Amino acid sequence: MSVPPPAPKAVPSRVVDGPVPLAAAEARQEALLGLGAPAVYVGVADGRCLSYGVRVAETAPYLARARADGVPVLRRRSGGTGVLVGPGDLLWGIVVPRTEPLAGRDFVRAYDRLGAGVVGWLGAAGVVAGWTSPPGLSDDYCPLGRDGAVLEAGGRIVAAAAQHATARALLHHGVVARAVDHARIARYFDLAEPEVAAHLGGWEEIPAEIDPGRAAPALAAHLARSFAAAPVG
DSSP states (O other), X not given: OXXXXXXXXXXXXXXXXXXXXXXXXXXXXXXXXXXXXXXXXXXXXXXXXXXXXXXXXXXXXHHHHXXXXXXXXXXXXXXXXXXXXXXXXXXXXXXXXXXXXXXXXXXXXXXXXXXXXXXXXXXXXXXXXXXXXXXXXXSSBGGGSSSSOEEEETTEEEEEEEEEEOSSEEEEEEEEOSSOOHHHHHHHXXXXXXXXXXXXXXXXXXXXXXXXXXXXXXXXXXXXHHXXXXXXX
């Protein structure tokens, strides 16, 4: 009896934005999620903004502190808590149909698999990186929190990720920091600045051999390879 050929690998569409407001980047990712087809998105943040998860209360003190400092805040539709986005940070996301092997039934815990493209991108720049458990230092700042996973590189946390799932598809997205504003994070989230500096870093601070002008398309290419690398079930 002949064995049927394996299912073809998904080929995701790619969207790469130059300097873009966080709100526009989030809207683009949500639009791709609505289409439900395999997709990769990477944008370059054009300024500072505080992103916070769908379940965070509007009365969270760090939101008031950011607003008082003139920093815009934006509620996203994925989970998690707060994260401060800075200019030049890479806003990345992949949309995976729930039927794709890359999603899998364990997608809630599959940070290694879904975030493999970011690890590969840093690896190509000579940096050993990996998704690991967060340090559990804060209930409010996502990269220093207690849930999910964070991306560690060069001894610092450079990224975190969150998810928004629909019946058809999954959006797994996050922010890779270019540089970290330790003072603002400490002030907004009521943390000690030396503790923040000891744990958080950006890809310029590791340092990594990354050309800022090519960072977004290079990351998009590595994210797209995640689909080809996924096992066929």
